[in-house]
Amino acid sequence: MISIQRLTKHFGDRVAVNDLSFTVQAGKVTGFLGPNGAGKSTTMRMLLGLDSPTSGAALVDGKPYRELKDPLRKVGALLEAKSLHPRRSARNHLLAQAHSHGIPARRVDEVLAEVHLTEVAGKPAGEFSLGMSQRLGIAGALLGDPEVLMFDEPVNGLDPDGVRWVRELVRAMAGQGRTVLLSSHLMSEMQLTADHLVIIGRGELIADTSMADLIRNNEGNTVTVRSPETRGLGAVAEQLRAAFHDVRRPSPYELVVRGAAPEQVGDACFRHRVPVHRLQTSEASLENVYMELTAGAAEYAAPVERVPEAGALMEQKAKVGQS
Numbered sequence: 001m002i003s004i005q006r007l008t009k010h011f012g013d014r015v016a017v018n019d020l021s022f023t024v025q026a027g028k029v030t031g032f033l034g035p036n037g038a039g040k041s042t043t044m045r046m047l048l049g050l051d052s053p054t055s056g057a058a059l060v061d062g063k064p065y066r067e068l069k070d071p072l073r074k075v076g077a078l079l080e081a082k083s084l085h086p087r088r089s090a091r092n093h094l095l096a097q098a099h100s101h102g103i104p105a106r107r108v109d110e111v112l113a114e115v116h117l118t119e120v121a122g123k124p125a126g127e128f129s130l131g132m133s134q135r136l137g138i139a140g141a142l143l144g145d146p147e148v149l150m151f152d153e154p155v156n157g158l159d160p161d162g163v164r165w166v167r168e169l170v171r172a173m174a175g176q177g178r179t180v181l182l183s184s185h186l187m188s189e190m191q192l193t194a195d196h197l198v199i200i201g202r203g204e205l206i207a208d209t210s211m212a213d214l215i216r217n218n219e220g221n222t223v224t225v226r227s228p229e230t231r232g233l234g235a236v237a238e239q240l241r242a243a244f245h246d247v248r249r250p251s252p253y254e255l256v257v258r259g260a261a262p263e264q265v266g267d268a269c270f271r272h273r274v275p276v277h278r279l280q281t282s283e284a285s286l287e288n289v290y291m292e293l294t295a296g297a298a299e300y301a302a303p304v305e306r307v308p309e310a311g312a313l314m315e316q317k318a319k320v321g322q323s
């Protein structure tokens, strides 16, 4: 388990991480999200003992990284694509890492196979594409068969096959009961990969929530109903508005209802004898929810045009913050 306790990091007068607390549970993939400069990499670096906290603690199984007895067997990490010795082969690079941690050479061949680099293992790492270098970095993280995995932007530079491969790998690792913390800016991919999310902005916690709760509770979920019976549809809209649902009518034949269950919309149509030609639910995407939650926290945010719903957003933030 990873435990971040009131973690703070200052670089001069710049506050990179500010009183941040959360835990990362075993057996799940936890997505670590936040705009550029939010403090994700700094937090991961403190977990790996590469930066020291100004105050607070970043612990793996209750200990700072530097106090772990066998760190490579406890934590495997991929930070930004490492600068590798360009003439050293992928295999030799991993062998060097293995030797210095008392890991047997056969484990190097196992991880090379796991990341599909066996055939190019003798090639100099300097000739690797970005995707191959990422796979090599992941191989290094897996070397000690660690309980905890931390990947910072692992799908950077990967083609769609590679992206899917990382998704399946991290899901399998969590399925084996490992703790997986994963950062990425690719929201659609994160939505498919993560069970839980920790979202930070300007070094502070914005949300710590399961993916399912975040999407389910979002105001952006809608039910669309289509019918040729325009008058009846008007009556349905009135009934739903009276029940405090937000109802739009993009055309005479269509209603878009926010915050209602499909059963409620279907029942209202039935009551007003409106023949339903289509009833469609649409869930908010993680990307939309994320954009709402982090609006204002981005370091170089472009002005975002938004329908005014600040009240709903503040409520949502409060809800998410508490869960």
Ligand SMILES: Nc1ncnc2c1ncn2[C@@H]1O[C@H](COP(=O)(O)OP(=O)(O)OP(=O)(O)O)[C@@H](O)[C@H]1O
Residues within 6 Å of the ligand: 011, 014, 015, 016, 034, 035, 036, 037, 038, 039, 040, 041, 042, 043
């Ligand atoms: N070594 C350093 N010296 C000074 N400032 C730093 C240093 N490392 C990070 N920072 C600053 O700390 C803040 C957090 O940076 P960090 O790299 O942790 O963010 P991030 O969430 O990983 O961003 P990105 O998504 O762009 O990788 C930024 O404002 C950054 O400029």
